Amino acid sequence: MRIFAENQPIPNMADIKALEDFVTQVRRDILRQVHRVNSGHPGGSLGCAEFFTALYQEVMTHNSDFNMNGKDEDVFFLSNGHISPVFYSVLARSGYFPVEELNTFRLINSRLQGHPTTHEGLPGIRMASGSLGQGLSVAIGAASSKKLNGDDKLVYALLGDGELQEGQNWEAFMYAAGNGIDNLIATIDLNGQQIDGSTDKVLPLGNLKEKFVAFGWDVLEIKDGNNIKEVIDGLKLAKSKTGNGKPVLILMHTVMGNGVDFMMHTHAWHGKAPNDEQLETALKQNPETLGDY
Amino acid sequence: MKTYTNTGNKDTRSGFGAGLTELGKTNENVVALCADLTGSLKMDEFKENHPDRFFQIGIAEANMIGIAAGMTIGGKIPFTGTFANFSTGRVYDQIRQSVAYSDKNVKICASHAGVTLGEDGATHQILEDIGLMKMLPGMTVINTCDYNQTKAATLAIAKHEGPVYLRFGRPKVSNFTPENGTFEIGKAVLLNEGTDVTIVATGHLVWEALLACEALEKDGISAEVINIHTIKPLDEEAIINSVKKTGCIVTAEEHNYLGGLGESVARTLSLNLPTPQEFVATEDTFGESGTPAQLMDKYGLNADAIIAKAKQVISRK
Numbered sequence: 001m002r003i004f005a006e007n008q009p010i011p012n013m014a015d016i017k018a019l020e021d022f023v024t025q026v027r028r029d030i031l032r033q034v035h036r037v038n039s040g041h042p043g044g045s046l047g048c049a050e051f052f053t054a055l056y057q058e059v060m061t062h063n064s065d066f067n068m069n070g071k072d073e074d075v076f077f078l079s080n081g082h083i084s085p086v087f088y089s090v091l092a093r094s095g096y097f098p099v100e101e102l103n104t105f106r107l108i109n110s111r112l113q114g115h116p117t118t119h120e121g122l123p124g125i126r127m128a129s130g131s132l133g134q135g136l137s138v139a140i141g142a143a144s145s146k147k148l149n150g151d152d153k154l155v156y157a158l159l160g161d162g163e164l165q166e167g168q169n170w171e172a173f174m175y176a177a178g179n180g181i182d183n184l185i186a187t188i189d190l191n192g193q194q195i196d197g198s199t200d201k202v203l204p205l206g207n208l209k210e211k212f213v214a215f216g217w218d219v220l221e222i223k224d225g226n227n228i229k230e231v232i233d234g235l236k237l238a239k240s241k242t243g244n245g246k247p248v249l250i251l252m253h254t255v256m257g258n259g260v261d262f263m264m265h266t267h268a269w270h271g272k273a274p275n276d277e278q279l280e281t282a283l284k285q286n287p288e289t290l291g292d293y
Numbered sequence: 294m295k296t297y298t299n300t301g302n303k304d305t306r307s308g309f310g311a312g313l314t315e316l317g318k319t320n321e322n323v324v325a326l327c328a329d330l331t332g333s334l335k336m337d338e339f340k341e342n343h344p345d346r347f348f349q350i351g352i353a354e355a356n357m358i359g360i361a362a363g364m365t366i367g368g369k370i371p372f373t374g375t376f377a378n379f380s381t382g383r384v385y386d387q388i389r390q391s392v393a394y395s396d397k398n399v400k401i402c403a404s405h406a407g408v409t410l411g412e413d414g415a416t417h418q419i420l421e422d423i424g425l426m427k428m429l430p431g432m433t434v435i436n437t438c439d440y441n442q443t444k445a446a447t448l449a450i451a452k453h454e455g456p457v458y459l460r461f462g463r464p465k466v467s468n469f470t471p472e473n474g475t476f477e478i479g480k481a482v483l484l485n486e487g488t489d490v491t492i493v494a495t496g497h498l499v500w501e502a503l504l505a506c507e508a509l510e511k512d513g514i515s516a517e518v519i520n521i522h523t524i525k526p527l528d529e530e531a532i533i534n535s536v537k538k539t540g541c542i543v544t545a546e547e548h549n550y551l552g553g554l555g556e557s558v559a560r561t562l563s564l565n566l567p568t569p570q571e572f573v574a575t576e577d578t579f580g581e582s583g584t585p586a587q588l589m590d591k592y593g594l595n596a597d598a599i600i601a602k603a604k605q606v607i608s609r610k
Contacts, residue, residue, distance in 0.1 A: 070366055077363075118395050126366055128395045131386050137356045138391055141363020141371075144348065148324070149367050168387070171353035175360070178351075 019228045021289035022057060022093065023049045027259045028292060029089035031282050033105040034273040040106060040114065043269040044160060045086035047191050047226065047254035051158065052090040054231040059239070061153060064095035066123035074153045075142055077127055079135020080160030080189065081115040082271070087124075088112050092293075096124035099293040133166025135159060136186055140176050143184040154242060157186045162194030165203050170215075176247040177216030185238045185248045186217075189225070191256040193267035208251060218246040225254035260285055294485045294510050297469040297503055303440035305461035305497075306404040310335025311440075312447025313372060317343045320370065320451055326361050327374045328354045333463075334374035334404050358384045361399045362391040370451055371399050377406035377460055378419035385425055392456050393429040400450050401426075405463045406436070407547035408575070408592055409497055409585040418580035424552020426458040427525045433478060434525040436460040436546070436554075438499035440468040442522060445476035453478055460496065462547075464585040467500045470520075479523045481531035487517035490603045491535040491542040495521045495554050498545035498573065498594060505599035516603060524554050529561045536562065541569045541606040545599050547589075550574035569609040571602035 026049045034040035056062070060074040067073075078087050085105065092099040097111070104110035111122040115130030127138050139157035146153060159169065176184060188208065196202050212219045218241050222234035231252070238248045256270065257263030260282040263274075274282055316323045317339045325339050326348040340347040350357040354375055361371035373380065380403035381388070392399045403422065410418050427434045433455060437443040443461045450457045470482075484499070485506050494502035499520045506516040517535050521528065536542050542562070544555035555572040562568045575592050589595045 068366065069368055071368075075366065127362065127397075128390050131390045134355075134359050134387055134391050137359020137387075138363035140356075141360035142366045143363075144360065145364045145367030145369050148345065148369065151367070168353075168355040168359065171351075171356035172359070175350065175353065175356055 016229055019053055019057060023053050023228060024286050025093065025288070025290040026053060026086060026089045027286045028283060028288060029102055030085040031260070031274060031279055031286070032292065033085045033088070033102055035279045036103070037106040038273045040085055040273060041082040041271045042085065042273065043193065043256040043263060043267070044080065044083040044189065044191065046260060046263065047256045047258045048083055048086050048158065048189055049259065050226050050228045050231045051187065051189070051252065052086050054228060054235055055156060056090050056094045058232050059235045060156065066096060068126060070126065070142070071149070072151055072153055074156060075126060076156040077135045077139045077142070078116060078129055078158050080132060080158065080163050081129030084112070084114065084116050087116060091124040093290065097122065102293045132160070132163040133168040136169055136172040139184055139186065140172055140181050143181050146183055154239065155184045157184070159186060159188050161188055161190045161192065161205060162199055162202070164188070164205055164208070173212070173215045173217065180245045181247045182243055182245050185235070185242065185250065187250040187252050189254055190251055191254045193256045193270060195267065195270050197267055212249050216246060217249040218244070219249045219251065222250055222252040225252040226258045294506055297484070299467035299469050301468055302465035303468045304463060304465045305437055305440055305443040306333070306463060307335050308437070308440035308443030309402055309404065309447050309459070309461055310338060312444040314338040314342065315448060316451050317346070322368055322370045323372065323451055324348065324364055324369045325372045325374065326350055326357050328352055328357050328379065330375050333376070334402070336374050354379045354384045355387045358387040358399070359391050362395060362397045365397045365399060372402050373399065374402050374404070376410070376417060377403035377422045378417055381422040381425045381458070382419060389429060393432050396431065397456060398454055400457045400459060402447070402459045404461055406460045407462060407497070408580040408588040408594065409462050409464045409547060411463065411585045411588065412582050414582040415579040420547070420549045420575050420580065421552060422460060423524055423546070423548050423554065427552070427557065431455060432525065433457045433523065434460070435478065435523050436496040437522050438496055438520055439466060439470050441470045441472050441474060442476065445474050446522065449476040449478055462497055466497055469500065476522070479526045479528060481528035482520040482522065483517070483531070484520055485516065485518040487515040487539065489515045489539055490607050491517045491519065491532070491539045492545060492599060492603060493519045493521050493532060493542065493554070493558060494545040495524060497547050498599070501594070501596045502545055502599055504596035505603065508596065508600055509603055514603065514607065521554060524557060527557050527561060529565070532558055532561055533565050536566060536568045540610050543571045543573060543599060543602045543606055545573035547594055548574055549577055551577055569606050571606040573598050573602050
């Protein structure tokens, strides 16, 4: 059993450099997972490598000896389930399951389904996601359950920006504020891209900050979601704002495809795997740190 | 035939409300969620007794299903309440991904099912919900026949681990099953033994089946009546054993023949014991406004319809 907690020293993770190395390895894992099966979603996954690393290596109090009920620990829900490669890599490298299992991503009989699921019993996953727009509601439910149980730990959720086009999210935003769900931190991954193009072109999201403030959330921003220190600081600031009667929302600006020059700033790599040559180039830009699986 | 006494007309939704009230007192993990229909679902008493465990979600059914799914994490047993139409069709994908596929212990409790919702008309009268829910892997599907049975079912599903769809209705109907009776999920209830035809009915059609049985007896026809309150998992053994004796069967339900109890029975029999079958169900149609009795009559969902189908199926033996 390995317990991660905010105020506990984490072996080999004491400084930012170590966390950056972790992120680099996660990027390699993402690229190698999608390359092997020639499918999956590298773009959004690469953009969120720092967020997942910060959450699981530094911010959340959680137990890699997985218990579905999540009693007395922080729990996390991924709503935009297509970025499963980053989730799987960080869970494996945080001790939830063997890193070698990343080799089975999207293969038949695997616990690492294309989109995350509880169905195959993969440790670390508490809810299936993939059909968009459902994660925040689930997170609100888990947060309400914690309140009823007198459990003072927090619930975290990550949502994609394109996913905000799903109406259920707005039911959930309204409900969480209206009912003072203040043990919840929702982060929006603002990379501005979705499958068919930029969010501005497909369906403009408008001024999100004003919308969330108007909906009654405590809103803060992470200007560079691909800077691990900024992400950690942002999440810790968000944490300090919990318990004040309002749900907390982070607008986190990231670059889709971050860390691989030819994948950055475009929707082209939303759901496309690199070929052999592209993989080699991408991996050269992200040299091995913790050791490949 | 064995006689059953109507102890007074009551609505099945009130049976749900009574069951929920009792669960509030006996099981502290039970929580109730409602989408702006607290009175219609008879959840008021639970709400008054346990305001901390009652969640008013507003007119946002998708959010309600998601919140319910999340509440199971932490050990809660959520009961969601709204009309059958908004409990299923409106939120099919939320139930599919966040409840059924995620193996969550959510109880989806649906009132105002079928045409007997009455005057509100077809927008609110779902006749497809049994099909939608029974197709979901791992989902238990129950349709109760009267007040007492609905109360018993509500208590039983709290003890069952896994997602459940509990379907009941709006109108006051005969209350004839035993008070505080036991409810065994997946177990058919034999109401009357007979030799000429098997009638398996669910929901509001069970009482109609008993009325039909009485009338058939006067015509010299001996009908076996089985109450199938659990459509999934289906008590196949009870059905097969009965038709071994009678040689023909009528299924009766307040639902489209497509996707309903009748189709599940037909599959069971075609695999095990091919048998002539007739269907008392709606014929791939929407409902309309009217009184429950008018609609049951117009759409062929009453004792008269069962009698006619019974005679028809006997002639096919």
